[in-house]
Amino acid sequence: MFYNGANCDIYIGKGAGKKLLNDIRNAKKSIKIVSPFLSPFLIAELIRFRKRNLDIELITTDTIEDFYGDYERNIHQLILQNKETDREAVEKREKWNDISKILTYITLGLLAICIGIAYFFRDIKIALALIPIGIMVLIIKLYKNKIKNQRIYSYWYSQLFPFKVYMSPDTTALSDTFIHGKIYLIDDQIAYLGSLNFTASGTKHNYETRIRTTDPNVIKEIKEELYQLLHHSDIPERDIQYWGKQLYPEPIN
Structure with a gap:
């Protein structure tokens, strides 16, 4: 994707994530995120937003799994087990x-x-x-x-909200493409691009660069790019059905 002449604001420094988080938390309809790295507490926020009936879409890499020791993992809330009876x-x-x-x-x-x-x-x-x-x-x-x-039960797995977990070159030899971009689209009206990951360090502590735009033409292009990345990318991805079988027990009767 290439777009020239965009109308935008530029933020550089340690406070680059504050405005982003405020816009995300004030979303009225939808939040779409591309970030290769994620913090568990921010994923928990997306889960809460989904429970408020906001449309959430997430594109990330296979670093999404987060462990809390004995605590429940976010991944169990993102991947839901469904059971059918024969x-x-x-x-x-x-x-x-x-x-x-x-x-x-x-x-x-x-x-x-x-x-x-x-x-x-x-x-x-x-x-x-x-x-x-x-x-x-x-x-x-x-x-x-x-x-x-x-066997009287069969199982299949669904997502709390649409997300793609693309495999990094470190975990597969099928592709040399790493999803390294950071893109945020809020209510299809506000877009952020830059170096800032959806992590605690990225949004609060790191020295980051960030562009914010509400330019309708730019928003249209970014929206289309995210749609293609979510639905039509040929980058290898983690299989949700296989992942679910690893997460949950599947008693047969």
Whole structure:
């Protein structure tokens, strides 16, 4: 993308992030961010903004994962687990369970009869009756294993808001492109560009450069660029379905 003659404000120094955060926190409709590095507390703010029904879009690199030790990670709120039930599998499992119960009652009844006969007649031949009882026990065990291994749930994963996590050249040999740009688009009316990452150090402490513009023509170009980057980029990205399977347990029944 190239655009010449833009009307903009320029900020340089340690306070370059203050105005940005104020505009983000005063957003009325949408926040769109491109930043290769992220701070957990700022991601938590985006999560809160989404719960206020703001449209959020995020483009970052595979440094998004953040750990709090024993605390809940933001990534669990960004990637949501959805569970679907296979009704046919449930009916099949219930049928097997009913058969298993019936066979168990029959087996217990046969065992009780054999014990009674053995007690009154003291005949060693009664022990032969244990053979069919043993077969019944094996059949019951077979059904219980089928019940245990029958998958009735399937899982898929969705996003709290649209985001792309592109893989950096350090983690893949498929691309040498690193998403290093920092772009912020607020309510499709205010845009920021510069060196400032969406991090605590970037927004508060670092010596940064930042351009702020409300130029309608520039906003239009930036909006289109973000759309292409979010929906039509060929840079390798982290697969949300695979990532979700790593984050969450998936009991089958």
